[in-house]
Amino acid sequence: MSSVPPPIPATDAERRLHPWSWLFVLIMQLRQYLLPLAALLVFGQRGDRDPLWAQLIPLIVIACLVLASVLQYLSYRYRIGEDGITIRSGVFARNRREIPFARIHNVVVDQNPLHRLFGVAELRLESAGGNRPEAEMRVLRMDEALALEQRVRHRGPVMVNPVADGDPGTPPPLPETDTRHVLLRMSSIEVIKLGMLSNRGWVMVAAALGALVQVVPRDRMDTFVEYGGREAFGYANGLQPGITGMLVIAAVLLLAGWVALRVLSVLLALLRYYGFELSEQQRRLTVSTGLLSKVRSSVALRRIQAWTLSETTLQRWAGRRQLSVDSAASQGNDEQQQRGLRELAPLAAPADCDALVQHLLPTVQWPPALWHPVALRGSWRLCVTSLWLTPLLAAGLTWRWGGMGLLVLAWLPVALWTARLQMARIGWHLDDRYVALRGGWWRRWWRWAELDKLQALRLSRSPLDRLLGTSSVWLDTAGARGDVALCLRYLPQAQAAEVLEQLGRALARRQLRW
Structure with a gap:
């Protein structure tokens, strides 16, 4: 996928999507109905006793999907204006969406192998909140997708100067330039390390088992498990290996399974993170990654709401960490939506992660000089x-x-x-720039957010808190939905009230930036 976008096109009339757009919409719909159709074709036939209409059901469903895809292509129009994009869609119920460029927080350009064959790409425009992108354009020519991404970058709002917002201690924002800086590249060796240090293979195994349970009838699955288990135990008893031999066989099988899972994890890491590159241009971060499916995702630095550093035990032994962010953009449950810009450094040395944070947040001192611990008695x-x-x-x-x-x-x-x-690892830090917390033992993590990104504060006390005289302070930002909540837990009641008051005063004199 090219990293240099074409020139910005001028304002023009309404356009259609790529002529082959209906084909990609059809493929997406067939993926959703693939398992039911396969189950109907394989297990729903009873031979010549089936009536003709029952045998034609899969073909009728496919024909309906083709018709719906073509109608969607014919009814979809978009127009690129000076300040936003207008989208018209719908066959019977006509919809018109006005999406200002200033409200677009994240731009994702996705190319799978079929997209690359046709020279097209899927474009998703995401804004703060919601469970779906503001616009999903399937599909555009690659140059049009990159041109629209550049238009969003140039037409976005200018960073507000915090000095004008009543915070004299905050320096002005860094000047924006057109120079593109590469902040991080992952070599193939690092991607292989990422696969070796992760457990992504278990995800594929669990997904495969779930698909088998959904597709294969229960009676046939029970018969297969019973017959296979009987044959395996019969073969093992015929060998007569003894207790020692059985232990050796079990150990070999476990080792072979572990190696197979690691190999699968490495393959998945190569498919997703091969060629990973993080770059910065005009205070906007862009990630390009993928082996077969190329994904290019960009987000303005000001849209990042929270930051997370984490390391598993294996990563800690290997001297590696992961840096991820939460931005003010939609994060639905769909896998493609979750592949937006979230990981700034999927795997990097701790010093490289700290240097990256210092570069992107020059006004924040990271790591903090002092962590406040919590009491161990509870x-x-x-x-x-x-x-x-x-x-x-x-x-x-x-x-x-x-x-x-x-x-x-x-x-x-x-x-x-x-x-x-775990309690000994819990700590928090608060100054006039940001709030940070840490925790975890087996999997360690550090999480922080700038005070300008905080939207709401909440003090809560559970029954155990009332028993132990503690409280928790919850912090809310726009779109921060990481694995770890922004919450200062297990603080003494008086200290929690003091922290809440301090944060409340800071939020009252600061303007929200998101």
Whole structure:
């Protein structure tokens, strides 16, 4: 995918999508109905006893999808104006959408292998909030998609100078230039490391099992499992390997499964992150990535609401971390929507992640010089489920199998020990620029947001908080939906009230920037 966009086109009349747009819409719809159609074709036939209309149902469904795709192409119009884009769509119910460029927070240009074959791309325009993009244009010529992306970059609003907003301590924004700077590139070796250090293979295995359960009838699946298990155990008994041999076979099978999952994880990482490049132009970040499907996603730096650093245990042993962001753009449940600009550094050295943060947030001191810890005396609250569930499980196992069931109680000290380690990792930092928190033990994370991005504050107390005299301060931003909530947990009640008042004063004298 080319990284240099063409010149910005002038304002013109209404346009259609690419002539082959209906084909890509049809393919998308067929993907949604692929499993039901396959199940109907494979398992729904009963031979010559089926009436003719029943055998023609799949063909009728496909014909209806083709007709709907063609009508959608014929009814879709768009017009690129000076300040926004106008979209008309709908066959029976006509819709008109006016999307100002200033309201577009994220632009995603997606190219799968079929797109590349036809020289086209899918374009998604996302704004703050909502579960769907403002516009999904399937499909445009590649030069038109890149031209529209450039138009959004040039027609977006100018950064508001915080000095004019009553915050004299904030320096003016950095000047915008047309120079494109590459901030991070991932080599093939780094992408392979990312696959080795992740568990993405489990996702594919779980998805495959879920598809089998949905497609294959229950009776046939039970027959296959029963017959296969009987054959496998019969073959193993025929070998007569003994206990030692059985343990060796089990170990080999486990090792082979682990290697297969790692290989699958590496393949998935190569497909998604091959050629990963993070660049900056006019204070707008752009990520280009993908081996077969090329994805180009861009977002203005001012739209980033929250930042997250994380590292798993394997990544920590390898000296690597991940840097991701939450932006004020729609984040639906659809996989394609989640492939927008979220990961600034899928895998990088801690020093490189810190340097990237310092470059993008020059007014923020990262990492903080001081982390405020929380009290360890209430660490048992992190394993309260284990504290009541483990004795019940031990009682049930003891009633069923005798004294051996008491061995389950050995989990209690382990749970208390891990809870104490997790509580010891919790910390927070607050100054006149940003608020940050950290946590995690097995998987460590750091999360922060600038005070200018905070929208609302909330003080909450659970029954355990009232028992232990603590409170939690929740922070809300536009579009921050990461895995970890922006919440200062387990603070003493007086300290939580003081933090809430301090943040309230800061928000009252600052203008929201999102």
